[in-house]
Amino acid sequence: MKKIFAVLAVSLLAVTSAQAAEFAEVDADADGAITMEEAVAAMPDLTEDAFAAADTDEDGSLNADEFAAMSN
Numbered sequence: 001m002k003k004i005f006a007v008l009a010v011s012l013l014a015v016t017s018a019q020a021a022e023f024a025e026v027d028a029d030a031d032g033a034i035t036m037e038e039a040v041a042a043m044p045d046l047t048e049d050a051f052a053a054a055d056t057d058e059d060g061s062l063n064a065d066e067f068a069a070m071s072n
């Protein structure tokens, strides 16, 4: 039984780090914000409207929270 829990714990960790890595991957210059250019480079189908809708504080870039909200 312990082995099953260990496998589950590892799987959960993998999911968590995968989401974190995704933001870092899209944020090509690692400044903590995703610009329209960075977003489109990672997601070619993203429209300007979708980006603007995700940019809830309207500063022209997506922070980690805005990116997470858009991804969900």
Ligand SMILES: [Ca+2]
Binding pocket: 027, 028, 029, 030, 031, 032, 033, 034, 035, 038
């Ligand atoms: Ca950036």
Ligand SMILES: [Ca+2]
Binding pocket: 055, 056, 057, 058, 059, 060, 061, 062, 063, 066
């Ligand atoms: Ca923003």
